[in-house]
Amino acid sequence: MKIVKATTTHIPELAVLFDKYRVFYRQSIDIANSHAFLSERIEKKQSEIFIAIDETETLLGFTQLYPIFSSTRLKKAWLLNDLFVLPAARGKGISKLLMQEAKELCINTGAHGIMLETEKSNTIGNKLYPSVGFQLCNDSTNYYEWNPS
Numbered sequence: 001m002k003i004v005k006a007t008t009t010h011i012p013e014l015a016v017l018f019d020k021y022r023v024f025y026r027q028s029i030d031i032a033n034s035h036a037f038l039s040e041r042i043e044k045k046q047s048e049i050f051i052a053i054d055e056t057e058t059l060l061g062f063t064q065l066y067p068i069f070s071s072t073r074l075k076k077a078w079l080l081n082d083l084f085v086l087p088a089a090r091g092k093g094i095s096k097l098l099m100q101e102a103k104e105l106c107i108n109t110g111a112h113g114i115m116l117e118t119e120k121s122n123t124i125g126n127k128l129y130p131s132v133g134f135q136l137c138n139d140s141t142n143y144y145e146w147n148p149s
Contacts (some may be wrong), residue, residue, distance in 0.1 A: 001094065003101045006049035006062065011038050013059050014051060017140065021062075021084035048078075050101045052085070052094045061085035063098040065105060065114070073112045078105060080116040083125070089122070099132045 006014055015035035023029060035046070041047040041064070052061040064082040069075070080102055085094045106114050118125040130136070 001055070001060075001092075001097070002053050003050050003097050003111060004053060006038075006042060008039065008042055010051060010059070011035060011042065014038055014049070015061060017051075017059050017084065018082075021082060022087070024084065042102070047081075048105055050098055050100060050105075052089075054089075060089040061094045061098055063102055065102055067109075067111075068115070070112060075112040076109060078102065078109075078110050080112045080114050083100050083116075095124075095128050096132055099128070103133075 012035070015031055015038055018038055019029060019031045019034040022034065037145045038049070042049065047064050050061055051059050054060055061084055062082065063080060063084075065078045065080050068077050068079050070077050079086050083095060085098075102114055103140060105111075114134075116129065118129070120126070
């Protein structure tokens with residue numbers, strides 16, 4: 001098992017994995033647009049994507065982080081927006097390896113931290129994040145779903 005930064009050569013297989021992640025979050029299957037979305041993120045250097053690859057070069061999981069900035073801290077931060085491991089590959093520590101790579105990205109870029117959110121119903125994620133050092137933030141209110149269209 002190895003964790004590597006995704007490149008454009010990984011996109012065909014990554015798009016399939018990414019689309020399974022989207023379906024997990026109740027989105028319609030759309031591999032073509034998943035491919036286009038990932039291609040744009042990588043080509044425009046708008047996100048960092050790390051993938052877990054087994055000894056047969058099969059992609060088993062990924063995480064995607066977006067740079068954000070904190071005005072109060074005057075520093076960069078990272079938004080861990082996506083984390084997914086194939087169901088058949090779960091329970092092998094892949095998520096923890098991907099989270100460790102995200103932490104190393106934070107350190108290597110001088111960022112002040114990583115932010116993330118997950119659904120309350122995501123029992124796997126809600127067990128994982130505290131186990132790798134993340135703290136539940138109870139001192140702020142999270143609003144979402146404003147849509148201008």
